[in-house]
Amino acid sequence: MASEADGGTIDAREAAHFGALAADWWDPRGSSAPLHQLNPPRLGWLREQIDRHWGADPRDRRPLAGRRALDVGCGAGLVAEPLARLGAAVTGVDAAPENVAAARAHAGLSGLAIDYRATDVAALDGLFDLVTCLEVIEHVPDPRFFVRALAARLGEGGLLVLSTPNRTPRSRAFLIDLAEGLGRIPRGTHDYAKFITPDELGAMLAEAGLRVVDRTGIAWSVGRGFALSDDLSLNYLLCATQG
Amino acid sequence: MRWGDGRRGLTLFGTTRPFRYPPLMDDPDVIILGAGLVGLTLACALDAHGLRSVLIDPAEPAAALAPGFDGRATAVASASWRMLNAIGVGAQLEGRGCPIARIEVMDGPKPGGLSFDPGRPGDPLGVMFENRDLRAALRARAETGGNIAFRQPARAATVERGAHGVRVALADGGGAELRAPLLVAAEGRNSPTREVAGLRVARWRYDHRAIVTAIGHERPHENVAYEIFYPAGPFALLPMLDGTDGRPRSAVVWSVAAKDGPALAGLPDRAFAAELEKRMGGLLGRVGPIAARSTYPLGFHHAAKITAERLALVGDAAHGIHPIAGQGLNLGFRDVAALAEVLVDGARSGLDLGDPILLDRYQRWRGLDVLSVAAATDGLTRLFGVGGRAASAVRRAGMAAIDRVPAAKGWLMAEARGESGELPTLLRGALV
Numbered sequence: 001m002a003s004e005a006d007g008g009t010i011d012a013r014e015a016a017h018f019g020a021l022a023a024d025w026w027d028p029r030g031s032s033a034p035l036h037q038l039n040p041p042r043l044g045w046l047r048e049q050i051d052r053h054w055g056a057d058p059r060d061r062r063p064l065a066g067r068r069a070l071d072v073g074c075g076a077g078l079v080a081e082p083l084a085r086l087g088a089a090v091t092g093v094d095a096a097p098e099n100v101a102a103a104r105a106h107a108g109l110s111g112l113a114i115d116y117r118a119t120d121v122a123a124l125d126g127l128f129d130l131v132t133c134l135e136v137i138e139h140v141p142d143p144r145f146f147v148r149a150l151a152a153r154l155g156e157g158g159l160l161v162l163s164t165p166n167r168t169p170r171s172r173a174f175l176i177d178l179a180e181g182l183g184r185i186p187r188g189t190h191d192y193a194k195f196i197t198p199d200e201l202g203a204m205l206a207e208a209g210l211r212v213v214d215r216t217g218i219a220w221s222v223g224r225g226f227a228l229s230d231d232l233s234l235n236y237l238l239c240a241t242q243g
Numbered sequence: 244m245r246w247g248d249g250r251r252g253l254t255l256f257g258t259t260r261p262f263r264y265p266p267l268m269d270d271p272d273v274i275i276l277g278a279g280l281v282g283l284t285l286a287c288a289l290d291a292h293g294l295r296s297v298l299i300d301p302a303e304p305a306a307a308l309a310p311g312f313d314g315r316a317t318a319v320a321s322a323s324w325r326m327l328n329a330i331g332v333g334a335q336l337e338g339r340g341c342p343i344a345r346i347e348v349m350d351g352p353k354p355g356g357l358s359f360d361p362g363r364p365g366d367p368l369g370v371m372f373e374n375r376d377l378r379a380a381l382r383a384r385a386e387t388g389g390n391i392a393f394r395q396p397a398r399a400a401t402v403e404r405g406a407h408g409v410r411v412a413l414a415d416g417g418g419a420e421l422r423a424p425l426l427v428a429a430e431g432r433n434s435p436t437r438e439v440a441g442l443r444v445a446r447w448r449y450d451h452r453a454i455v456t457a458i459g460h461e462r463p464h465e466n467v468a469y470e471i472f473y474p475a476g477p478f479a480l481l482p483m484l485d486g487t488d489g490r491p492r493s494a495v496v497w498s499v500a501a502k503d504g505p506a507l508a509g510l511p512d513r514a515f516a517a518e519l520e521k522r523m524g525g526l527l528g529r530v531g532p533i534a535a536r537s538t539y540p541l542g543f544h545h546a547a548k549i550t551a552e553r554l555a556l557v558g559d560a561a562h563g564i565h566p567i568a569g570q571g572l573n574l575g576f577r578d579v580a581a582l583a584e585v586l587v588d589g590a591r592s593g594l595d596l597g598d599p600i601l602l603d604r605y606q607r608w609r610g611l612d613v614l615s616v617a618a619a620t621d622g623l624t625r626l627f628g629v630g631g632r633a634a635s636a637v638r639r640a641g642m643a644a645i646d647r648v649p650a651a652k653g654w655l656m657a658e659a660r661g662e663s664g665e666l667p668t669l670l671r672g673a674l675v
């Protein structure tokens with residue numbers, strides 16, 4: 001296993017291992033397929049928030065130029081890489097060192113410079129203009145503490161974007177009974193009891209000194225796959241700022 | 244300063260030498276193989292949204308603009324026309340197109356067929372342009388596009404599509420290796436890239452050739468297009484602007500049995516005019532003068548899958564249909580509108596432009612449209628390719644029925660305008 005202090009000097013066998021892991025993460029028909037399918041709608045919404053918050057031109061390809069972004073729970077970089085293409089100086093953190101190694105391998109081959117670290121967000125310092133944390137909070141042991149740690153990384157005038165499944169009979173049926181049951185998502189990925197409703201998440205953010213400025217649902221249909229929706233019952237995105 | 248270098252090669256003592264292109268300042272977003280009508284349109288559409296492309300084509304560009312190169316005229320559907328305007332090509336074509344106000348479909352030169360008229364005054368079903376004008380306008384627009392670079396004439400010696408990008412090396416040392424996240428094949432009907440990618444095409448040949456020309460005629464066409472069906476194949480007259488001699492003019496696409504093609508096309512002008520007048524049944528009076536004639540084999544081909552790893556097909560590389568309905572290039576324009584929107588959305592979201600999720604969206608968006616137009620056109624030519632009085636009666640009954648059922652007619656009208664399906668933004672005349 002690559003250690004954090006190795007400065008990128010991992011041996012060839014490990015490089016091959018992480019390359020294969022990255023290839024699986026990045027395979028749109030592999031085990032991360034649902035995340036790939038979520039990407040266009042959730043990144044589209046994230047882009048709208050960026051444009052609104054900073055008054056960016058929706059046609060600009062690098063609206064985050066000159067800004068620092070932090071992606072928490074970055075996996076192999078499915079969100080960090082798009083943030084880098086939008087111009088941000090990106091830091092990606094993930095608790096699993098093998099994810100971070102896979103993310104590094106992939107970014108290198110994609111020609112993107114991203115600062116990936118295997119660490120807990122609570123152990124990180126530095127401030128960021130944009131903090132993203134998509135499909136992660138439902139996996140952490142203490143979401144209230146976690147939200148405070150995210151808020152602490154937000155610089156003056158910063159923007160925080162979160163997404164997570166809602167806790168409803170629909171999300172349970174869809175994510176656990178259906179998607180995991182059919183093997184579309186690896187079994188054991190989700191624990192229904194840990195799902196958080198939008199209002200609960202809003203309350204946690206308020207406690208951390210943040211204010212929810214916008215939210216949207218993500219719905220799924222056979223014809224269109226995942227798409228933004230007013231219906232928050234399956235999965236939702238939420239955007240917050242200070243004060 | 245321009246992003247790319249538009250130079251095409253040095254002409255020395257009448258021969259064009261390969262030119263060593265200076266390297267690009269930035270990698271392009273898309274490498275487009277084929278600078279035909281569709282490849283050029285895609286480059287312009289991407290440029291209008293700030294996406295960079297490189298066009299590679301082995302053909303000498305001056306040759307494609309020479310008067311004798313392509314004597315055809317194309318019916319540009321109004322949705323396609325709106326896109327050409329949105330991406331800045333329309334201005335160069337101002338005053339060069341002839342609007343089609345109505346389409347008459349007839350079973351032989353007898354009245355009682357289908358008549359399509361837009362029902363919205365001032366909104367034509369399409370506009371007729373000479374292909375030469377279209378090509379010149381697209382090229383002029385592309386050459387001023389700050390995000391477009393030409394590598395023409397140049398041939399791709401090696402093309403590598405991999406998990407992390409596309410690399411293309413030009414033959415004859417035509418410059419440094421090009422890299423991009425996505426390759427687009429706009430190479431026309433025999434697309435070698437499509438073959439290499441193993442994208443299979445269904446194809447057949449009609450036992451027909453199209454004789455294509457432009458004619459002057461005595462009476463004005465009043466902006467009406469005629470599709471006249473004969474047992475030997477369809478005969479189409481499409482209105483054009485008056486000739487320089489002031490005579491009304493129309494384009495002719497005349498589909499004849501393959502074995503008769505060369506003999507008919509080779510007739511002296513007077514005899515050829517007499518044959519045309521017979522087919523036209525006196526519709527537009529005496530015929531003449533007649534422009535240069537060319538013949539084309541008629542075929543149908545259709546690739547069910549138009550994407551592969553970091554590759555998308557557009558235009559005739561993806562599909563070719565019978566020219567009877569004048570939809571071939573319009574399908575290509577719709578490919579461009581959909582692919583450009585998918586890529587622009589992707590770029591603004593920071594996605595890798597070769598991301599399979601984006602290519603899947605393009606595939607889904609285009610698949611059904613292309614298939615339904617292809618099937619309808621093929622069905623039309625087959626239906627009308629059957630001779631005999633009984634078949635004729637069936638066709639006439641069919642046409643009368645369509646004429647009476649507003650929904651069916653509405654669909655066919657939308658099809659003629661190029662508006663069915665979920666419409667890409669560009670086809671509504673707006674930038675994405």
Ligand SMILES: Cc1cc2nc3c(=O)[nH]c(=O)nc-3n(C[C@H](O)[C@H](O)[C@H](O)COP(=O)(O)OP(=O)(O)OC[C@H]3O[C@@H](n4cnc5c(N)ncnc54)[C@H](O)[C@@H]3O)c2cc1C
Nearest residue numbers: 277279280281302318430431558559566569570571572573
């Ligand atoms: C008789 C006839 C009448 C028609 N009438 C109409 C009409 O009225 N309305 C309509 O909409 N459509 C019509 N069409 C169809 C229309 O002409 C085509 O659909 C259209 O020209 C396709 O454009 P394209 O750019 O895809 O391909 P092409 O025009 O074939 O261009 C392909 C380009 O790719 C280049 N190329 C080839 N191989 C390579 C390679 N390996 N690498 C790089 N470049 C390469 C070629 O040099 C060329 O420049 C008609 C067709 C015919 C035959």
